[in-house]
Amino acid sequence: MNASKAPIKNLKLGISGTLDAAKEFSDEENIQSFTTPKKGAALSNPQVEETPAATSEGDVAAPGTNVTRLPRPTASVKSGKGPKPAPTKRFSVDLPLYVFDQLHNKVHATRLEKKEIILAALRDGGFTIKDVDIYRKGKANV
Amino acid sequence: MSNPHNAKFISFASPKGGVGKSTTCLAIAGALLAAGKRVRIIDFDQTETINRWYGDSDTAQAIPNLTVEKGPTDNLKDYFDHLWETATDYVLIDLAGSLSDVTIAIASFATLTITPAKVSEPDIIEANKMADKMHRLAARIGKPINHVILLNEVPSSISNDELALITQIDQSNLRRFKTLIHRRSAFSKTFSRGTLPHLAPQQDPKALAEIDAIMLEVGSILEPARQKAAA
Numbered sequence: 001m002n003a004s005k006a007p008i009k010n011l012k013l014g015i016s017g018t019l020d021a022a023k024e025f026s027d028e029e030n031i032q033s034f035t036t037p038k039k040g041a042a043l044s045n046p047q048v049e050e051t052p053a054a055t056s057e058g059d060v061a062a063p064g065t066n067v068t069r070l071p072r073p074t075a076s077v078k079s080g081k082g083p084k085p086a087p088t089k090r091f092s093v094d095l096p097l098y099v100f101d102q103l104h105n106k107v108h109a110t111r112l113e114k115k116e117i118i119l120a121a122l123r124d125g126g127f128t129i130k131d132v133d134i135y136r137k138g139k140a141n142v
Numbered sequence: 143m144s145n146p147h148n149a150k151f152i153s154f155a156s157p158k159g160g161v162g163k164s165t166t167c168l169a170i171a172g173a174l175l176a177a178g179k180r181v182r183i184i185d186f187d188q189t190e191t192i193n194r195w196y197g198d199s200d201t202a203q204a205i206p207n208l209t210v211e212k213g214p215t216d217n218l219k220d221y222f223d224h225l226w227e228t229a230t231d232y233v234l235i236d237l238a239g240s241l242s243d244v245t246i247a248i249a250s251f252a253t254l255t256i257t258p259a260k261v262s263e264p265d266i267i268e269a270n271k272m273a274d275k276m277h278r279l280a281a282r283i284g285k286p287i288n289h290v291i292l293l294n295e296v297p298s299s300i301s302n303d304e305l306a307l308i309t310q311i312d313q314s315n316l317r318r319f320k321t322l323i324h325r326r327s328a329f330s331k332t333f334s335r336g337t338l339p340h341l342a343p344q345q346d347p348k349a350l351a352e353i354d355a356i357m358l359e360v361g362s363i364l365e366p367a368r369q370k371a372a373a
Contacts (some may be wrong), residue, residue, distance in 0.1 A: 015145075015226045015251045019219055021283045022250035026243035029275065034186070034215070034244035087220045090211050092197075 083132045149229035150364055153252040158268035159239025162258040162294045164191040165329050167236045169349075172338025173357045175207055180231035186213035186248075187238045191333075199336030213244075222247060241275065249276055254288045254363050260295045261304040266311065273316050288363050291316055292356065294323035321355040324348075 026033075095103070106117050112135075119134040145151075152170065154163040164187065171181045185193040196202045196210035213235070214221050225233070235252070237245050249255045257272045259265035269291045276289040293308065311318055323329075328339045328349035335342070339349045 016219075016223055018250045018283050018285075019222055019247055022247045022279065023219075023243060025279050025282045026246045029246075029278070031246060031275075032240065032242050034218070034238070034242040085217060087224050088214060088217055090214055092212065 083130070085133050086130070145226050145229060147228070147230040149231060149233055151229070151233045151235065151248070151252040151254075152360070153235040153237060153245075153248045153255045154258065155237045155245045155249065155255055155272060156239055156257045156259065156265075156268055157241040157271055158265060159189075161239070161260060161265050161268075162292075162323075163187070163239065164195075164236050165332060166256065166258045166292060166294060166323070167192065167234050168195070168332050169323075169329060169339055169353050170357070170360070171208065171232075171234055172340035173353045174232050175205060175338070176340035177357075178207075180207045181209075181234060182229070182232070183208070183210045183234045183236065184213045184225075185210065185236050186244055187236055189238075192236050195333060195336065201336040205338070205341060218244060218247065222251070226251060241272070246275070246279060249279060249287055249289070250283055252288075254290065254360065256290055256292050258292045258294050261293055261300070261307050263307065266291075266307055270314075270316060289317065290359075290363065291318040292323065293318060295325045296322045297325055319356055319359050321352055321359060323352050323356070 025031075103114055103117060106112070107114055110117070112120075116134055116136070119129050123129040123134065154167045156163055167183065171183060174181050183192055183196075185191070190212060192210060193212045202208075202210075235248055237248065255276065257269045259269040273289055273291070276287045280287040291311070293311075297304070326346055326349045328342065328346035331337055331342065332339065337343070339346065339353060
């Protein structure tokens, strides 16, 4: 018997499915997104599209409650094709104050994020870091 | 649904700020640490209350078996996936005082979500809103969510109006810890002195008794969850 073997099922283990359902739930319930839109993103980032604020039946407060609804995010970022950023791990360090001041000034001068400046400097110092892990989507490699 | 290392995720969430999420989170962290557990706190609150508490205090940083980190603001799904796969022991997640997609995502996999509330109408209305979201989220994802309200900062002399509010909670289908956390200096000292009630040099027995009673209730919630996961 030489029947081709059925491929092994790719099981969706872990919490990915649950997180997807939670995300759908958040969208349906018009729950605000935690991720803060980048400053000026709606004006300068071509990947941002405007979506009108909307209300749904779920927005109606129950009688007797004085619930202020959070506004629906007014912009969403299209998920573009291409390489995905690598998973990250949060890591905090104490910087000398004068270094922090320089970093702060550089943020203002370049309009890059601190993370972008630090990762770019690490790459200049010989670390292997991909562009996709340094710069925000749509942000030019400065 | 069990994670690989059987970590227990306890999130502190409320649509409203100033209800005592960070204070409660740290009080429970202290009780776990005093019991010899390892605790990792992830601070998702933009105010960074716990992150600052830890970063500003040598006393806090010297506490063994405690790590504190700031939660990320992007690549959250990857972060949660990784957290689920790698976390061990107790992971306490302090959330911002708002209802966001992060609150919902964390509640979807947390072993227990605690919503602290003062015995006041605005806090209880918001806790009720949170409970409602959790109920609907549970229906959506097809698994039960352990969501419990914790009444805190209860004054030593409780008024008739406050008693009436507690009665209303008990007559509703809202789930709350039976133990009330009273307003005590031991809790405010967490921030003014960088200590935790269970690890403070001068301990307040009444505060410890309340937290211990809460921990018993927490244990009874986490234990069935573990047994179901093992089954």
